[in-house]
Structures are given as C-alpha cells and as structure tokens.
Amino acid sequence: MEVHCEGCAGCCMDWRPLTDGDAAGGRRRAALDDTTRESLDGDPNFVPLTRGEVRTFLERGMAAALTPRFWHAADEAEAVEIDGYEVASVADRPVFFVGLRKPPKPVAPFGREGESWLPTCVFLDPTTLQCRIHDSDLYPAECGAYPKHNLALEQETECERVEAAFGGDGDRLVDDSVPDDLEDLLLGSQAIGEKLFCHPVPERLEGIVDRVATGELTREDRAECLAVAAASSPGTVAISEYHYEWGKERALEATAADDADDAESWLGPAIREWERRREGASAADGGSVPPASIADDIETERGAPETPGWDALES
Numbered sequence: 001m002e003v004h005c006e007g008c009a010g011c012c013m014d015w016r017p018l019t020d021g022d023a024a025g026g027r028r029r030a031a032l033d034d035t036t037r038e039s040l041d042g043d044p045n046f047v048p049l050t051r052g053e054v055r056t057f058l059e060r061g062m063a064a065a066l067t068p069r070f071w072h073a074a075d076e077a078e079a080v081e082i083d084g085y086e087v088a089s090v091a092d093r094p095v096f097f098v099g100l101r102k103p104p105k106p107v108a109p110f111g112r113e114g115e116s117w118l119p120t121c122v123f124l125d126p127t128t129l130q131c132r133i134h135d136s137d138l139y140p141a142e143c144g145a146y147p148k149h150n151l152a153l154e155q156e157t158e159c160e161r162v163e164a165a166f167g168g169d170g171d172r173l174v175d176d177s178v179p180d181d182l183e184d185l186l187l188g189s190q191a192i193g194e195k196l197f198c199h200p201v202p203e204r205l206e207g208i209v210d211r212v213a214t215g216e217l218t219r220e221d222r223a224e225c226l227a228v229a230a231a232s233s234p235g236t237v238a239i240s241e242y243h244y245e246w247g248k249e250r251a252l253e254a255t256a257a258d259d260a261d262d263a264e265s266w267l268g269p270a271i272r273e274w275e276r277r278r279e280g281a282s283a284a285d286g287g288s289v290p291p292a293s294i295a296d297d298i299e300t301e302r303g304a305p306e307t308p309g310w311d312a313l314e315s
Contacts, residue, residue, distance in 0.1 A: 005172070006107055007111055008129065009096060010162040018110075019165050043069065045158065048142055048196075049098050056137070058226065062265055066226055067101045068096045068097060068226075083209040095198050098195075101121075102122065104275065105117070108114065111166070115290070125307045160173060193238070208225070223252045226248070227248035230243075232275040255268060265303075266304045
C-alpha cells in the first residue's frame with residue numbers, strides 16, 4: 001500500500017463538521033458479523049487496539065490515551081439492556097473496542113487556510129498533521145493496516161472520502177493494491193478477546209454506558225473497560241482475574257498521576273488543556289480558534305514526541 005498523507009490526516013480526526021455533517025465518513029471496522037450496528041459514541045474513525053497493545057499502553061503509564069467503544073444491538077437476540085440502551089453483546093456479555101481518544105485540537109487539514117476545532121487523535125501533531133508515535137512500538141497495528149483493510153472489505157477508504165468532499169483528484173490513495181498477508185484482519189469470532197472485548201459483569205457497566213453515549217466518561221469508567229480488555233483471552237470470553245486487577249490498578253495509578261504538577265506522562269494534562277481551551281473558545285465572542293502551533297506549548301513542552309515534518313521525509 002502507498003498513500004500520500006501530507007496535509008491530510010483525515011483518518012485521524014472527525015472532519016465532518018467541516019462539511020456540516022453531510023459527508024459520508026468513517027472507516028468500516030468490522031468485528032461483528034452484522035454491519036448495521038451503530039456505535040454509542042458516534043466517532044467515525046475509531047481504530048481498535050489489540051489486547052497486547054492495551055497492555056503496553058498500561059505498562060507505559062499511558063491509560064489516559066485510551067477509551068472504549070460500545071454499540072447499539074442489531075436485534076433483541078444479542079441485546080443486553082444497560083442504562084436504557086440495547087447494547088450489542090456476545091453470550092450476554094456487552095462487547096466493546098478500545099481505541100485512542102480524540103480531544104479537540106485546532107487543525108487545518110486538506111489545504112484549508114484557517115484552523116478549526118476538530119476531534120483529533122491524541123497522538124496527532126496539529127502543526128505537521130503527523131503521528132507522534134508513528135515510528136514507535138506504540139503505533140497501533142490497525143493504523144498501519146489502513147487503508148488495506150478497507151480495500152480488502154471492498155469499502156471506501158478515508159482517502160477517497162476526503163477527495164470526494166474536498167477535492168484532490170485521486171492523489172491520496174497512490175496504490176490501491178491489496179497485499180496477500182491480511183492475518184491481522186480480525187473479523188467475527190476471530191476478534192473476540194483480541195480486539196473485541198466481552199465484559200463479564202454487565203451490572204458493572206451501569207452508568208458507564210450512558211456516559212459513553214454522552215461523552216462524559218470518567219477515569220474510573222475507562223479503567224474498568226481497560227482492565228477487562230487487558231484481562232481478555234484471544235478466542236474466548238474468559239477473563240483473567242489477575243490481569244483484570246493489574247489492569248485496573250495500572251489505569252487508575254496512571255490517570256491519578258496525571259493530576260500531579262510533575263506528571264510523568266504528557267497525555268492527561270495535554271488532553272485536559274485542549275478541552276479547557278475549546279470550552280473557553282466556545283464561551284468567547286466568535287469562538288476564536290488559536291493557531292495549530294500552540295501545540296508546542298500544550299503537547300511538546302510537556303514531553304510529547306516531536307514529528308519529523310514532511311521535508312525530512314522527502315529528503
């Protein structure tokens with residue numbers, strides 16, 4: 001696969017507000033057999049992490065970067081009712097993905113002259129529109145597999161959706177050939193316990209499901225879901241109690257440490273600062289948008305990895 005990403009990052013943000021929500025957006029992330037399910041959170045570009053990736057983020061003290069995704073059930077046979085929602089389940093266990101959070105950031109993708117506040121991947125540098133962890137062992141496998149999974153599933157890629165909405169004459173998806181090796185495309189039962197996680201106690205999700213739908217998740221909510229993901233067993237709905245307790249402790253420790261003045265991770269403080277800035281802009285006259293370069297103060301100065309820039313990649 002070959003893609004031309006400079007100035008784009010359409011797969012790393014929710015750019016629908018730029019089109020008044022009219023553009024058909026969102027990668028198809030098929031882990032359940034029925035593709036009619038709608039997510040509770042409404043994020044069109046949710047990249048699912050594997051169990052191993054979730055554990056790695058927890059080990060690095062980076063739980064603040066992660067969040068769960070649940071779905072509306074396709075029918076009564078698979079539904080578990082929680083907080084008034086019919087939630088998709090497997091064997092009466094609510095199922096969810098774990099992916100990367102998208103705080104609001106001032107970005108100017110697709111050649112736009114001015115920045116706009118858009119939900120943007122926590123690891124995307126707003127200035128260069130490059131991923132801060134692209135060359136690291138934290139880079140999610142699903143990000144690296146895009147857009148070949150879409151093409152293998154005969155689904156429109158984000159490259160094509162961006163071009164349809166903003167132009168570009170086919171210069172983003174440079175090579176649309178699909179590699180033979182697609183072992184990491186986990187579908188249906190293959191995904192269970194590996195990237196589709198089954199919560200063993202639906203009662204523990206009361207309140208959490210509603211906060212997923214309203215975008216008001218707490219650190220405790222996230223810790224509960226991350227613990228289950230870390231404790232899952234590929235191919236089964238079994239949960240390791242040891243890894244559940246470990247995962248929950250790691251998640252809570254990491255997010256609590258983010259509140260300290262000398263927080264070890266830049267993620268939690270940066271996310272809170274982005275949210276504070278966005279709320280402040282909403283209250284201000286005209287809803288002002290700062291330049292993308294403010295990310296130097298909010299992310300880089302807190303320890304976020306810098307990106308190489310596009311000139312460095314071309315040389």
